Amino acid sequence: xxxxxxxxxxxxxxxxxxxxxxxxxxxxxxxxxxxxxxxxxxxxxxxxxxxxxxxxxxxxxxxxxxxxxxxxxxxxxxxxxxxxxxxxxxxxxxxxxxxxxxxxxxxxxxxxxxxxxxxxxxxxxxxxxxxxxxxxxxxxxxxxxxxxxxxxxxxxxxxxxxxxxxxxxxxxxxxxxxxxxxxxxxxxxxxxxxxxxxxxxxxxxxxxxxxxxxxxxxxxxxxxxxxxxxxxxxxxxxxxxxxxxxxxxxxxxxxxxxxxxxxx
Amino acid sequence: xxxxxxxxxxxxxxxxxxxxxxxxxxxxxxxxxxxxxxxxxxxxxxxxxxxxxxxxxxxxxxxxxxxxxxxxxxxxxxxxxxxxxxxxxxxxxxxxxxxxxxxxxxxxxxxxxxxxxxxxxxxxxxxxxxxxxxxxxxxxxxxxxxxxxxxxxxxxxxxxxxxxxxxxxxxxxxxxxxxxxxxxxxxxxxxxxxxxxxxxxxxxxxxxxxxxxxxxxxxxxxxxxxxxxxxxx
Amino acid sequence: xxxxxxxxxxxxxxxxxxxxxxxxxxxxxxxxxxxxxxxxxxxxxxxxxxxxxxxxxxxxxxxxxxxxxxxxxxxxxxxxxxxxxxxxxxxxxxxxxxxxxxxxxxxxxxxxxxxxxxxxxxxxxxxxxxxxxxxxxxxxxxxxxxxxxxxxxxxxxxxxxxxxxxxxxxxxxxxxxxxxxxxxxxxxxxxxxxxxxxxxxxxxxxxxxxxxxxxxxxxxxxxxxxxxxxxxxxxxxxxxxxxxxxxxxxxxxxxxxxxxxxxx
Numbered sequence: 001x002x003x004x005x006x007x008x009x010x011x012x013x014x015x016x017x018x019x020x021x022x023x024x025x026x027x028x029x030x031x032x033x034x035x036x037x038x039x040x041x042x043x044x045x046x047x048x049x050x051x052x053x054x055x056x057x058x059x060x061x062x063x064x065x066x067x068x069x070x071x072x073x074x075x076x077x078x079x080x081x082x083x084x085x086x087x088x089x090x091x092x093x094x095x096x097x098x099x100x101x102x103x104x105x106x107x108x109x110x111x112x113x114x115x116x117x118x119x120x121x122x123x124x125x126x127x128x129x130x131x132x133x134x135x136x137x138x139x140x141x142x143x144x145x146x147x148x149x150x151x152x153x154x155x156x157x158x159x160x161x162x163x164x165x166x167x168x169x170x171x172x173x174x175x176x177x178x179x180x181x182x183x184x185x186x187x188x189x190x191x192x193x194x195x196x197x198x199x200x201x202x203x204x205x206x207x208x209x210x211x212x213x214x215x216x217x218x219x220x221x222x223x224x225x226x227x228x229x230x231x232x233x234x235x236x237x238x239x240x241x242x243x244x245x246x247x248x249x250x251x252x253x254x255x256x257x258x259x260x261x262x263x264x
Numbered sequence: 265x266x267x268x269x270x271x272x273x274x275x276x277x278x279x280x281x282x283x284x285x286x287x288x289x290x291x292x293x294x295x296x297x298x299x300x301x302x303x304x305x306x307x308x309x310x311x312x313x314x315x316x317x318x319x320x321x322x323x324x325x326x327x328x329x330x331x332x333x334x335x336x337x338x339x340x341x342x343x344x345x346x347x348x349x350x351x352x353x354x355x356x357x358x359x360x361x362x363x364x365x366x367x368x369x370x371x372x373x374x375x376x377x378x379x380x381x382x383x384x385x386x387x388x389x390x391x392x393x394x395x396x397x398x399x400x401x402x403x404x405x406x407x408x409x410x411x412x413x414x415x416x417x418x419x420x421x422x423x424x425x426x427x428x429x430x431x432x433x434x435x436x437x438x439x440x441x442x443x444x445x446x447x448x449x450x451x452x453x454x455x456x457x458x459x460x461x462x463x464x465x466x467x468x469x470x471x472x473x474x475x476x477x478x479x480x481x482x483x484x485x486x487x488x489x490x491x492x493x494x495x496x497x
Numbered sequence: 498x499x500x501x502x503x504x505x506x507x508x509x510x511x512x513x514x515x516x517x518x519x520x521x522x523x524x525x526x527x528x529x530x531x532x533x534x535x536x537x538x539x540x541x542x543x544x545x546x547x548x549x550x551x552x553x554x555x556x557x558x559x560x561x562x563x564x565x566x567x568x569x570x571x572x573x574x575x576x577x578x579x580x581x582x583x584x585x586x587x588x589x590x591x592x593x594x595x596x597x598x599x600x601x602x603x604x605x606x607x608x609x610x611x612x613x614x615x616x617x618x619x620x621x622x623x624x625x626x627x628x629x630x631x632x633x634x635x636x637x638x639x640x641x642x643x644x645x646x647x648x649x650x651x652x653x654x655x656x657x658x659x660x661x662x663x664x665x666x667x668x669x670x671x672x673x674x675x676x677x678x679x680x681x682x683x684x685x686x687x688x689x690x691x692x693x694x695x696x697x698x699x700x701x702x703x704x705x706x707x708x709x710x711x712x713x714x715x716x717x718x719x720x721x722x723x724x725x726x727x728x729x730x731x732x733x734x735x736x737x738x739x740x741x742x743x744x745x746x747x748x749x750x751x752x753x754x755x756x757x758x759x760x761x
Contacts, residue, residue: 070476070483074440074451075468082464086284127557128604132618132670133594142617146608161347168349169441179352186359196356200348207347225607226652 013189014198017181024181025202031095031177032164032206035102039163040156042107047114048140061111068108073166077101081173098170098177106163113155117148150221157214161207168203178202290466293457297470300453301478305439308370308449312439313432315375320382320428324390325412327383346380350441353377358445366445378435385427389420426490433479433486450474506569508533508674508706509554515562516549516730523549524730527563533673536700536707538717538738541727542753547710551676554708555598556589567592567674594622597672601679603659605651605666611638612647615666623670630669637665641695657688664695675699677709681716689713696720714757718742726750 049061068076080097084090091097121144129139171180182199222228323342327335345353350373357369393416401411440451448456454471458464507530514527523546531537539547552558553565556573564581565572572592574581605614615637616630625633638644641661651659660680667675677696681689693716700707700720711717717724718738725735726747734747745751 066480067476070437070480071472072437072440072451072475074443075472075475078451078455078458078464078468079472082458082468086465122604124600124602124604125606127555127598127600128606130557130593131555131596131598131600131667131676133590133622134618135590135622138621142621143606143608147606165347165349165351168351169444172444179349179355182352183355196360199352200344200356203348203352204344211347226650227607 010189014185017185017188021178021181021185021198024176024178025206027095027176028164028167028178029206031098031102031167031170031175032160032210035099035106035167036160036163038099038103039105039107039110039159042103043110043114043156046107046111047118050111050115051118052136065108065111068104069112073101073105074169076105077170077173094170094173094175097173098167098175101170102163102166105166106159109159109162110156113152113159114148117152117155118144120151121147146221147225150218150225150227153214153218153221157211157218160210160214164203164207164210284465285469286463286466289461289463290470293467294470296457297450297454297467298474300448301450301471301474304367304442304447304449305436308367308374308439308442308447309432309436311371312374312378312435313428315371316378316382316431316435317428319375319379321386321417323379323383324386327387328390329408342380342383345377350374350377350438351444354441354445366442366447369445370439370442370447374435374438378431381431381434382428385424385431386420389422389424390416392423393419423493426486426493429482429486429489433483436479437475507531507566508535508568509708510566510569511550511563512566513563514553514560514565516546516553516558517561522730524553527730527732529725529732529735531706531708534704534706535723536709536721537723537725538709538711538721539725539727540711540714540717540741540753541733545727546730547727548678551598551678551708551710554674555596555676556593567595594670595673596676597667597670597674598676598678599660599663599667599680601682603651603656603663603683605659605663607650607652610648610650611643611654611662614651614662615669618666619669633669634665637668638662640668640698641665642691655688656684657691660684660692661695664692664699668699672705674706674708677707677711679710679712681711681713712757714742714754726753728753 046061046065049057050065052058052061077097080091080101081094091100125143125147126139129143134143167177168179171177171183179199185198216231219228219231219234223230323338326338327342329335330338353373354369357364357373358366361369397415397419398411401415406415439449442449443452443455446452450471451468454467455464457467510530511527514524515522516524527550539550541547549558553560554567554572560573564574564576570588570592571584572589574583576582605611606617609617612631612634615634616627619625619630619633620627635644635647638647641664643658643661643665646654646658646662651662654662660683664680680696681692684692693713696716697720699705707720709717709721721738723735724738724741726733726741726745726749728749734741734745734750741750742754745754
């Protein structure tokens with residue numbers, strides 16, 4: 001009965017620990033979403049700069065992008081944590097430290113995705129905006145970006161998962177995120193498998209939710225460009241007509257067909 | 265074994281005396297950081313890449329040749345590993361297999377994690393081999409093993425090299441995650457120097473610049489290779 | 498519509514124009530002018546630089562030598578103290594709004610409806626009110642035979658319909674100069690006639706200056722006042738369409754015409 005007792009004890013500890021784990025998980029979700037929001041803003045600004053014909057915008061953007069892509073996330077985390085205070089910028093909360101490090105690192109990767117998708121919008125579209133004398137901000141906002149958006153979502157979805165995974169390291173600067181609470185659970189129970197079962201599965205499920213959310217965004221963006229079905233058509237359990245024949249060319253399915261590309 | 269206290273020392277609050285950057289100190293600590301870079305960071309990257317490149321190909325082939333339910337299991341297992349944090353994976357093995365050397369854990373985790381990425385690259389490469397090639401091997405009654413070895417893999421491999429290289433660079437920049445299982449890789453060494461001397465700026469910056477100096481030229485080289493391959497096709 | 502002070506001023510004038518892509522010289526020492534209301538067709542084998550001329554007028558290509566004048570004003574560069582200096586972006590934009598272009602690949606914006614495609618630039622570039630632009634768009638759609646397609650997505654239209662929308666979009670800007678770049682080359686043979694008929698009507702009912710690149714020789718004969726035969730970046734022969742098509746003098750023109758007319 002020893003073994004059973006032990007299991008029962010584990011289970012009770014786990015039960016007592018539940019709220020803490022949940023709080024940690026919520027913090028990880030927040031860290032990921034706020035970090036991703038910052039990364040997205042940085043990616044769009046740097047990506048537009050890097051894709052601009054003006055050398056004074058493109059040059060600095062390239063340097064910043066390569067710098068933050070080339071040095072490592074952990075190095076940047078330590079910079080924000082240890083070095084920024086020396087410049088008089090002490091960040092009180094480790095949440096902010098984490099958000100900034102995740103934001104600049106994945107923002108730099110995202111900038112490459114933004115820039116690449118801007119240049120992937122067909123040259124005919126760019127030429128049509130010249131023929132209609134549109135100003136640069138106008139053509140970017142109304143014509144080019146809405147089309148580039150559909151192209152960049154898959155890369156951004158990959159980066160979002162990378163960012164979630166990267167967020168697990170932020171606990172070392174003192175953030176009580178999900179990974180930290182898992183570690184606490186290990187300490188009191190010596191149940192390392194908490195990591196393996198609860199930890200990995202929770203991270204995995206959250207990553208799945210994120211990628212499927214991005215997939216829906218992509219379907220919507222493509223539909224707005226006249227490609228593929230609407231989200232409603234995809235989610236409808238019994239399509240009135242076969243989607244493939246209703247929308248020749250592309251039939252994205254919600255599950256499956258994921259191809260995570262590289263971030264490098 | 266060492267029990268790890270992952271929480272760091274407090275931020276340097278009072279120690280703002282002296283210049284922010286001290287060249288003498290930077291020169292003094294540089295060799296130690298560079299040694300850690302060569303002995304651990306590069307080692308993990310090289311061994312991890314070799315494991316990932318081989319295992320990735322195995323996964324890609326398994327997904328292709330196994331019957332559907334088994335292939336699906338392999339595929340979702342790969343998805344699972346790919347979509348969960350390396351940091352947590354390192355900690356799972358670290359506390360689960362306490363007899364294992366942390367460096368060995370690093371090889372295994374980085375190798376397997378990136379194998380799941382590389383398998384996708386191989387999959388795309390295998391799919392890009394024209395159907396006619398498969399049909400030709402059938403027409404010549406070649407065995408399955410021979411078909412893969414002599415026809416499919418050589419053709420699939422060519423176009424995959426740049427992507428594999430990019431993942432090797434990604435892995436390289438992920439190696440500091442070994443920090444959490446107290447492997448003395450470059451960033452940990454830099455952080456330790458900082459903690460001992462209360463001078464973080466030089467150590468952390470040197471580590472960052474070494475990363476940049478190693479990864480940027482490699483990325484350029486891979487980019488050029490990619491263009492040349494695209495041009496050759 | 499702005500009118501130049503001197504009614505004799507050519508609408509388009511090429512002076513010593515040279516265009517090279519790297520070491521490859523596409524146009525050399527090109528001099529010609531187009532009068533107000535004149536319709537000029539450029540013919541010649543592919544690679545002879547016809548399309549490049551249109552793209553230079555639309556500022557889609559950078560001029561590497563010489564000058565182009567629109568309404569007597571320099572379009573890209575002016576001569577100052579014996580040197581070639583670029584004109585300001587503002588000056589260029591001012592001239593460019595007088596030029597419209599219809600492309601071989603239509604280049605409609607897929608993220609907008611047909612109506613939005615047509616009214617986008619009149620509202621945001623010319624500063625027209627939305628109601629004014631919309632009313633004009635509807636009458637143009639009527640003119641091109643698509644009165645009921647205003648709220649459709651471009652991608653749901655056939656190629657011929659898309660090209661008719663593209664013509665309406667170009668006309669909505671009230672251009673003085675309309676550039677037609679192989680506008681029927683990407684269309685199915687049976688709809689080519691519709692599109693050409695619309696352009697014939699535009700030619701008959703307006704005074705818009707047209708610069709046309711086409712392989713439709715009968716269309717060229719019908720609408721143009723002047724035909725210019727290009728080969729190797731130079732004008733080989735020019736004259737009234739009746740003269741060029743029925744009695745060409747130059748050997749190169751004879752070869753070219755016999756080849757295209759045999760194909761047709």
